[in-house]
Amino acid sequence: MRPLTFLASIAFVLTPSALPAAAQGPLPVTVLHPDGTATDAHLAGLSDGALRVFDADRRLTTLTPDAVAVLTPHAAPTPALPGAPGAPDPPGVLRLTDGQRLAGAWTGLADGGESLRWTHPAFGTVAVPLDRVAGWTAAFGTPGPEPESESGLGDVVVLTSGERLTGFLYLPDDAGAVASGDVLMLAPADDPAGLAVPVPAASVASVTLANPPATRDPSADPDAAPNFNSAPAPARVTLRDGSRLRARALILGAGDAAFDAEVAGHPLRIAVPADAVRRVVFTAGGRDAHDLTDLAAQAPPPAAADAALWGPGVAGARAVPGGHRLAAPARLGVALPPGATFVVGRAVLDLPPGIPADRARWAGCTLRIGGAPAVELVLDAAHPEAPFRVAVSADATELVFTLDPGPHGPVLDVVRIEDALVLTGPH
DSSP, X not given: OOOOOOOOOXXXXXXXXXXXXXXXXXXXXXXEXXXXXXXXXXXXXXXXXXXXXXXXXXXXXXXXXXXXXXXXXXXXXXXXXXXXXXXXXXXEEEEETTSOEEEEEEEEEEGGGXXXXXXXXXXXXXXXXXXXXXXXXXSTTOSSOOOOOBXXXXXXXXXXXXXXXXXXXXXXXXXXXXXXXXXXXXXXXXXXXXXXXXXXXXXXXXXXXXXXXXXXXXXXXXTSOOOGGGSOOSEEEEETTSOEEEEEEEEEOSSEEEEEEEETTEEEEEEEEGGGEEEEEEOGGGOEEEEGGGSOXXXXXXXXXXXXXXXXXXXXXXXXXXXXXXXXXXXXXXXXXXXXXXXXXXXXXXXXXXXXXXXXXXXXXXXXXXXXXXXXEEEXXXXXXXXXXXXXXXXXXXXXXXXXXXXXXXXXXXXXXXXEEEEESOO
């Protein structure tokens, strides 16, 4: 059992001097409803749990939280914002056991090796107990899926060289090692007290710890004093830099956003320009929305004939930054969370940039998505992308994407699944 320690309380605020002010004016947004349907609108304001938008007829409408599942702003991010086009990306993302994420970089250890130090480029440095860490990546947007902890093997460390190490990861005592903040220790999973191997932090691309997800049971102690975790937060905010935080007292306008959050048991206040917000998920009433890329997926290897024809790593399905990539013929199965109701997203024909029109006409394929009922999308050069909305049956545990070659065979038949969300809860 890794010991728990306290996290220093820090108010995280992006001040006007830290980032340029966002452009004023109605903010274009997409409102995703609990039934998976979407409405384009302009934001008038979000506060006190009420969302006010201007519809297509410029009428002001107030929506209650039970009428909204996800709010997606469409303002172009300020170039100076981390994660914006033309700006350097934050060097990594810290994943917590409670599902939250914080962009930034590993900057050493704290509390005698019981906690790690993580620095956000604008929010500052925090110390997080290792038992509350699910893992981290050393480079924001690192291609490929996050490594999964393997049963019986413990923690997983992937090096920048691509090597994969398994065992029990811990941090050395500050006082007992030279430059210990730059070193991780990895011991055999079946013998945590055995001989450990030092791993330079600079050589680590990603880490996944075998810590179980955090669970909260507000009814477990009815006499306990109310606190931030006594009930689910009504919203979860994802920032463009990769941070993902549970939010209370959320205010979002044309120029600014602010909310109360909590990391590892300590409160903080977030204030950012509105264009730093990538997505708001409303979680009141037992609803939620999960990124498809966060869910476990399986892609069987292509048939031997297809692998021989196209070469290794071409045909089939694989995870890529921001989604999944299917090269026909391909099959992708994604595990659904309990209570899944709808899956929404878009499919995009992944044509090479600058491809001549006469060659692009060879592309053409059919994407089938299992559901109740199943959905079929036909994509070609004339219609290279399409949104999808798939209803999920109550007993479904997996959603299957199948990409079939078109009439010209599997030539240029490559599709990306992007911006896909799985809605859960009542609708």
